Amino acid sequence: MQDVLIIGAGPAGLSAALWCDELGLDTLLLEGGAEVGGQLHWIHHPVENYLGLRAENGRELRDLFAARVEEAGFDLWTGVEIESIDVRSKRVRLASGEELQSIFLVVAMGLRRRRLGVPGEAEFAGRGMIESAARDRELFAGRDVCVVGGGDAAVENALLLAEVCPTVTLVHRGKKLRARAEFVERLQGTHCVTVFKEAELVSVLGGERVEAVEIRRRGAIKPFQMAVGGVLVRAGYEPNTELLGGQLETDERGYARVNSEQETSAENVFAVGDVASPLAPTIAGAAGAGATAAKVIAARLNGATK
Numbered sequence: 001m002q003d004v005l006i007i008g009a010g011p012a013g014l015s016a017a018l019w020c021d022e023l024g025l026d027t028l029l030l031e032g033g034a035e036v037g038g039q040l041h042w043i044h045h046p047v048e049n050y051l052g053l054r055a056e057n058g059r060e061l062r063d064l065f066a067a068r069v070e071e072a073g074f075d076l077w078t079g080v081e082i083e084s085i086d087v088r089s090k091r092v093r094l095a096s097g098e099e100l101q102s103i104f105l106v107v108a109m110g111l112r113r114r115r116l117g118v119p120g121e122a123e124f125a126g127r128g129m130i131e132s133a134a135r136d137r138e139l140f141a142g143r144d145v146c147v148v149g150g151g152d153a154a155v156e157n158a159l160l161l162a163e164v165c166p167t168v169t170l171v172h173r174g175k176k177l178r179a180r181a182e183f184v185e186r187l188q189g190t191h192c193v194t195v196f197k198e199a200e201l202v203s204v205l206g207g208e209r210v211e212a213v214e215i216r217r218r219g220a221i222k223p224f225q226m227a228v229g230g231v232l233v234r235a236g237y238e239p240n241t242e243l244l245g246g247q248l249e250t251d252e253r254g255y256a257r258v259n260s261e262q263e264t265s266a267e268n269v270f271a272v273g274d275v276a277s278p279l280a281p282t283i284a285g286a287a288g289a290g291a292t293a294a295k296v297i298a299a300r301l302n303g304a305t306k
């Protein structure tokens, strides 16, 4: 029996664990991935908005966080597959069969990329579906590609692919791109990029690999086909709350509802970071929420409040 079980080792979970450890609580941090850091792995631009630090990219910031965590030396398990979470008893069952229990539970499972759910998207994973332009664009050099989405991530990836691909088609459901002005301006000056607004990707087609996409423009009855050798989807994010299966109050999109002390609707269960921040997902916010939850938990354990 631990004092605190924290699930998810992104900035929120790391901060919660660091604070819990410093406050003398018996803490275990569980991470599903092979490494800590969460979405920091996906940030390829310089991070300049985290107070007091400047990093070339998310990876560099992750390394700083990981070094601090290693120094603190609290219990951290990575590569953990959680089978179920029982919020009432605070029992977490792992796929390995192990069962863990704690007095307090901190949910810090962050977000995942939203999938479109169209035919071909899952089938062509690893065979023409591009996970990250920053990481994989050389593999797609010389191929025509399609990017889906209209926010910062979609436009940034389209710009990166435009450096090595003959044509990039950006497909966006809305009337206007939502990406920051700087990205949109750069896009407008990049001749190999075509933007289809008010259009949707309907399916991904191919044989061994991706060979084409079907796109439907708003108002059109039939989609049209376009030959491409790669497809990248950046259609927003969704919270990783499905393991909690209705045991916590969430909003209509599945984000955990919390009060100002990061408490959820379930007793002694806290949610921190993006999983509980539909409007303001930031590294600073995640780190702050983790600290708040830890301080409140320590106060509760010491009988200071409630």
Ligand SMILES: Cc1cc2nc3c(=O)[nH]c(=O)nc-3n(C[C@H](O)[C@H](O)[C@H](O)COP(=O)(O)OP(=O)(O)OC[C@H]3O[C@@H](n4cnc5c(N)ncnc54)[C@H](O)[C@@H]3O)c2cc1C
Residues within 6 Å of the ligand: 007, 008, 009, 010, 011, 012, 013, 030, 031, 032, 033, 036, 037, 038, 039, 040, 042, 043, 044, 046, 047, 048, 049, 050, 080, 082, 108, 109, 110, 111, 112, 153, 240, 243, 272, 273, 274, 275, 281, 282, 283, 284, 286
């Ligand atoms: C492209 C991009 C650029 C960004 N740029 C900035 C920026 O410039 N400045 C800024 O402040 N923010 C930025 N952000 C947002 C910032 O990265 C997030 O707000 C922050 O990472 C949230 O931290 P978190 O710990 O709440 O969640 P996450 O970082 O999502 O971490 C959640 C962790 O939980 C783990 N997890 C999930 N489910 C399970 C499970 N079932 N079992 C075990 N572990 C699980 C995940 O593997 C992950 O490690 C950016 C995000 C992206 C995607």
